[in-house]
Structure formats: C-alpha cells, structure tokens
Amino acid sequence: xxDTDRLRVAAIGDLHxxxxxxxxxxxxxxxxxxxxxxxxxxxxxxxxxxxxxxELLAEDLRAxxxxxxxxxxxxxxxxxxxxxxxxxxxxxxxxxxxxxxxxIEGVGFVGVKGFVGGFGRRMLGSFGEPAIKAIVAESxxxxxxxxxxxxxxxxxxxxxxxxxxPIPETVAxxxxxxxxxxxxxxxxxxxDRFRVSAVVHGHAHRGAYEGRTPGGAPxxxxxxxxxxxxxxxxxxxxx
Numbered sequence: 761x762x763d764t765d766r767l768r769v770a771a772i773g774d775l776h777x778x779x780x781x782x783x784x785x786x787x788x789x790x791x792x793x794x795x796x797x798x799x800x801x802x803x804x805x806x807x808x809x810x811x812x813x814x815e816l817l818a819e820d821l822r823a824x825x826x827x828x829x830x831x832x833x834x835x836x837x838x839x840x841x842x843x844x845x846x847x848x849x850x851x852x853x854x855x856x857x858x859x860x861x862x863x864i865e866g867v868g869f870v871g872v873k874g875f876v877g878g879f880g881r882r883m884l885g886s887f888g889e890p891a892i893k894a895i896v897a898e899s900x901x902x903x904x905x906x907x908x909x910x911x912x913x914x915x916x917x918x919x920x921x922x923x924x925x926p927i928p929e930t931v932a933x934x935x936x937x938x939x940x941x942x943x944x945x946x947x948x949x950x951x952d953r954f955r956v957s958a959v960v961h962g963h964a965h966r967g968a969y970e971g972r973t974p975g976g977a978p979x980x981x982x983x984x985x986x987x988x989x990x991x992x993x994x995x996x997x998x999x
Contacts, residue, residue, distance in 0.1 A: 767867045769919060770795060771982040772994040773802030773962020776835060777817045779810055785817070789824035792994060798826055798864055802962035802982050803833025803873060803923025806845060814845040818852030827864050828854045831871040833923040833963060857921060859905035861912040867957075867999050868913035872906045874924030874961070875899040877944035884940060903946045910954045917999050920951055922961040929971030930981040931964040948973040957999045
C-alpha cells in the first residue's frame with residue numbers, strides 16, 4: 761500500500777455543543793474538509809443531550825464536505841433524548857455508530873460508546889450488590905456489541921471509534937481517583953482479538969494523546985482539549 765492509498769481521517773471528540781450557540785464549529789469543519797477525507801467525532805457531540813443542541817451541530821455540519829462518522833458520549837444521554845439526538849444528526853448526514861460498522865473507501869469504521877469499569881487488575885468485577893453487577897453488565901454489553909460490530913468488517917483496515925478509553929495510558933493526567941469512570945480494559949481485550957489499524961476515543965479531557973493496547977493497537981485520545989501533534993483541536997491519522 762502506498763501513501764496515496766491511505767485514508768486521511770480527522771478525529772476529534774468532546775465538542776459539547778451548547779444550546780446557547782455561543783461557539784460555532786462551521787469554520788473548523790470547513791478546515792477539516794480541506795485537510796482530511798473523513799471526519800470522526802468520538803462522543804459528547806452535545807453538552808446536555810438536548811435535541812436543540814443536536815440541531816445546532818447539524819447546522820454547523822453543513823460546512824463539512826466529507827463523510828462524518830461518530831459515536832455518542834455520556835453527555836449525549838443526559839436529557840434522556842438520545843434517540844432524538846441520533847435521529848437529528850443522522851438526518852444531517854452523520855453516520856452514528858452504536859454497535860455497527862460502516863466502510864468508507866476501503867476502511868472499516870466500528871463504533872460503540874463504551875462504558876466505565878476501570879483498568880487491568882483493578883477492573884470492577886461482578887460481585888456484591890445488584891447495582892455493582894448492573895454496572896459490570898453494562899460494560900460487558902458494550903464490549904459484546906463492539907465484538908459483533910468488528911465481525912462485520914470485511915476490509916483489511918479498521919478504525920475503532922469509542923467515547924470511553926480502552927487503556928489507562930491515554931487517561932493519564934486525570935485524577936487517579938476517577939480512572940475507573942473513564943473507561944475499561946474490557947474494550948482493549950476485545951479490540952486485540954481483531955486486526956485494528958487504530959483506536960480513537962475522547963472523554964478524558966486532561967488525559968494523554970497516545971498509547972497502545974496490550975496487543976499493540978495504537979490508541980489516540982482525541983478529545984479536543986488534548987494537545988495533538990499538529991497543534992489543532994483534531995488529529996490527522998492516515999489509515
């Protein structure tokens with residue numbers, strides 16, 4: 761494969777579009793359209809998960825001339841309107857992945873939100889109160905949905921899009937006390953069962969940009985607050 765065969769993916773997370781519309785992403789989306797072939801947004805598309813916030817984002821996306829792939833984040837569930845948020849953004853042309861895969865120019869994009877649970881030997885186990893078991897069950901459910909989506913991929917190149925982190929390295933910089941709420945190693949365990957070109961996530965605003973799964977898949981924290989090599993709010997990945 762030559763460099764000209766590679767797909768340039770702009771990846772960003774945690775836009776947190778607000779209802780007051782003080783900040784617009786039109787100019788940024790226009791810039792990304794000139795720099796990349798695909799835009800990926802790693803969750804927290806809206807600030808409070810309100811339909812009006814989704815409408816404002818959909819309006820800004822009119823400035824984006826390339827395909828847009830995204831997953832939801834925890835903020836997008838806050839107002840119990842996630843289905844309406846998804847409907848509005850899909851009508852605006854965004855491919856929202858929630859346990860599905862899609863292919864663009866020979867690259868498979870696989871997306872789930874992910875969930876909490878912690879990392880490595882300190883990962884939360886299904887023991888004790890029903891509430892604890894429910895948290896672990898939700899985390900396991902997200903990994904099963906990720907695995908099922910990965911099985912849909914037929915291309916040799918695949919990008920996994922998450923909101924929650926699959927490894928602790930890319931949340932380093934956040935307070936250690938909140939690590940269990942920033943992601944789960946269960947996601948990495950699933951990713952490492954497949955051929956994956958790269959993984960992107962958001963959520964950890966004060967985390968680190970880059971790490972790897974135990975199996976060697978590169979992982980990038982693309983929350984817009986994270987400093988990235990190009991000095992822009994988005995990362996450019998060649999897949």
